[in-house]
Every structure is written in structure tokens, then in C-alpha cells.
Amino acid sequence: xxxxxxxxxxxxxxxAASLELxxxxxxxxxxxxxxYVQYPGQHLQLLLKYFSGDPLVKGIKGxxxxxxxxxxxxxxxxxxxxxSDTAEYFCAVHVLEYGNKLVFGAGTxxxxxx
Amino acid sequence: GAGVSQSPRYKVAKRGQDVAxxxxxxxxxxxxxxxxxxxxxxxxxxxxxxxxAQLDKSGLPSDRFFAxxxxxxxxxxxxxxxxxxxxxxxxxxxxxKRGRGYLSIGANVLTFGAGSRLTVL
Numbered sequence: 331x332x333x334x335x336x337x338x339x340x341x342x343x344x345x346a347a348s349l350e351l352x353x354x355x356x357x358x359x360x361x362x363x364x365x366y367v368q369y370p371g372q373h374l375q376l377l378l379k380y381f382s383g384d385p386l387v388k389g390i391k392g393x394x395x396x397x398x399x400x401x402x403x404x405x406x407x408x409x410x411x412x413x414s415d416t417a418e419y420f421c422a423v424h425v426l427e428y429g430n431k432l433v434f435g436a437g438t439x440x441x442x443x444x
Numbered sequence: 445g446a447g448v449s450q451s452p453r454y455k456v457a458k459r460g461q462d463v464a465x466x467x468x469x470x471x472x473x474x475x476x477x478x479x480x481x482x483x484x485x486x487x488x489x490x491x492x493x494x495x496x497a498q499l500d501k502s503g504l505p506s507d508r509f510f511a512x513x514x515x516x517x518x519x520x521x522x523x524x525x526x527x528x529x530x531x532x533x534x535x536x537x538x539x540x541k542r543g544r545g546y547l548s549i550g551a552n553v554l555t556f557g558a559g560s561r562l563t564v565l
Contacts, residue, residue, distance in 0.1 A: 334486075366556075373448075374487070374535070374556040420486050429500050430475065432554065434486030 334423050336435035343411050344443050351406040351438050353421030362424040363404040364432065365395055369417045377419070380404065391415070413444040446470075448557035450536050456563045457526045465521045465560045469538030476519050477554065478511055479535040487535055493519060526564045533559040 337352035355361065365377040378389025385397040395406045404421060421435040449468040457463050469476050475494055479487035480503075489503040495516035504511070508526075513519040523530055537554040 339484075373558045374537075376553060376555075379553065422486075430492050431477070431489040431500065431503070432487075434479075434488070436484070436486045 334421055334433050334435035336419075336421055336438050338438050339436065340439050340441070342441045342443065345413055346410045347442075349406070349408040349411045349415070349440070351419055351421075351440070353404045353406065353435060355402050355404070355421075355423045355433075357423065357425050358402070360426045362426070363395070363397060364422040364424070365389065365393070365404075365406050366420045366422060366434075367417050368420070368437075374420070377406070411440075411442050413442045416440060416442045448536055448538055448555055450534075450557035450560050452560055453558065454561050454563075456565065458565055459527060460525050461564075462522065462524045463526055463562060465523075465534050465562070467519045467521070467536030467538075467557060469517065469519070469536070470540075470555055471517075473538035473540050473555075474516075475539045476513060477537045477539075478519070478521050479537065480505075481533040481535055481559070483532070490521070490534075523562075526562075528564050531562055531564045533561045535559045 333356045335354045363380040366374045367377045368374050377393055378387050378395055380387045380397045388394045393406060393408050395404055397404050418437045418439045420437045422432040424432050448470055451466045455463055477492050478490040480490050481487045491504055491511045492500040493513045496513050508524045510522045521534060535556055537556045539554050
């Protein structure tokens with residue numbers, strides 16, 4: 331079965347620290363990859379997505395993610411976090427052969443200390 | 445509308461009670477999804493509609509769960525004889541499908557609603 335693993339459930343950083351959130355998936359076929367973010371009290375929002383082409387994708391608010399096919403990974407990065415980045419981050423994978431559903435990881439709660 | 449609207453936002457049900465959760469997708473969005481998010485977990489797929497057709501219901505956990513979208517817009521998720529393990533946030537998401545083939549993956553850029561939090565006592 332497809333699965334998506336997010337390595338850290340809780341991350342605490344100080345402002346201006348660099349961020350990297352890990353995401354690995356278990357399926358070896360053609361995939362589309364997503365990061366969603368849920369700010370406190372808000373609904374899930376798309377942060378960035380990878381469909382094809384340049385494996386380094388840039389999203390909103392200075393976030394980027396790199397697709398490394400050989401490692402089945404799609405890690406999220408930000409060079410310098412802000413207090414407003416405090417949120418829960420979800421990695422999600424869509425496998426083209428399995429229809430239209432997304433498979434989500436369990437999420438990583440990021441708290442940025444000001 | 446401007447976003448995906450879900451109601452009620454909060455529902456408390458006694459075990460054994462039936463509940464109905466409503467989703468109003470973005471106008472013109474063809475695809476509609478229901479996800480279940482238990483506490484501390486990521487969303488898990490329940491079912492998918494393309495217009496009024498329910499194309500995938502593989503994620504529905506039991507025959508107590510039923511979803512419909514009779515006119516291809518508003519959708520209702522119904523849970524019969526609720527159990528405590530049904531307590532979760534139920535998320536609705538919609539997307540528009542553009543093009544064919546490779547471009548159809550655009551259908552997976554989902555816009556989520558705020559969710560309906562169900563607590564079964």
C-alpha cells in the first residue's frame with residue numbers, strides 16, 4: 331500500500347533558523363507531490379506542488395521543496411523561518427495509476443519561537 | 445462561492461445517532477473529495493466524485509458511511525449509527541479538471557474547506 335512518512339511530528343525552531351522537513355513515500359511509479367500547510371485556526375492550503383520538470387520547486391512564502399526520485403523523497407525547506415510560519419505541514423502524494431486521491435503523511439507541527 | 449463551505453462546523457452526536465455533513469464546493473469545480481482526519485493524523489481519503497458520479501469510494505470505512513452528490517454540486521456525507529471511532533474532522537475538497545491526459549493532473553490541486561468536527565459521545 332502507498333504510504334507517506336514524515337520524519338518529525340514536532341519541530342521547534344527559533345526565528346531565522348533554517349527549516350527542513352522530511353517526507354518519504356513508498357510508491358515507485360509516477361507520482362505528483364504536494365506540501366499543504368494548516369495555520370492555526372485555518373483550513374489546509376497548498377504550499378507547493380511538483381508534477382514534472384525541475385525537481386526543485388518553489389512555493390509561497392519562501393518555501394521550496396526538492397524531489398529526489400532515487401530517494402523517494404520530497405523534503406520541504408525554508409532558509410529562514412518566521413514566527414508566522416508556525417503551522418502544521420502535510421506532505422501528500424498522488425499516484426497517477428491509483429486514481430485521483432491524495433495520500434497524506436501524518437503531519438509535522440512546526441513552532442517558531444520569536 | 446469564494447471557497448469550499450462545510451456545515452456544520454461542529455457536531456456532537458450520541459453513539460448510535462445518524463449525522464449528515466454538507467459540503468458546498470467552489471462553483472464550477474467538477475471534482476469533489478471527502479477526507480477524514482483523526483486527531484494527530486493526516487487526512488485520509490474517503491470518497492471522490494466527478495460531477496454527480498461517485499468514481500471512488502474505496503476509503504469509506506464501513507457501510508455506515510454514505511456520500512452523495514445528486515446534482516453534481518453540493519455533497520452530503522452521511523454516517524449512520526455513529527460510533528466513537530467516527531470522531532474526527534471531515535474535510536471536503538474540490539478541484540476543477542482541465543484538459544485531458546497529463547493536464548488532468550490539475551484536478552489534484554485541491555481547495556479544502558474548514559472541515560466539520562464530529563464528536564461522538
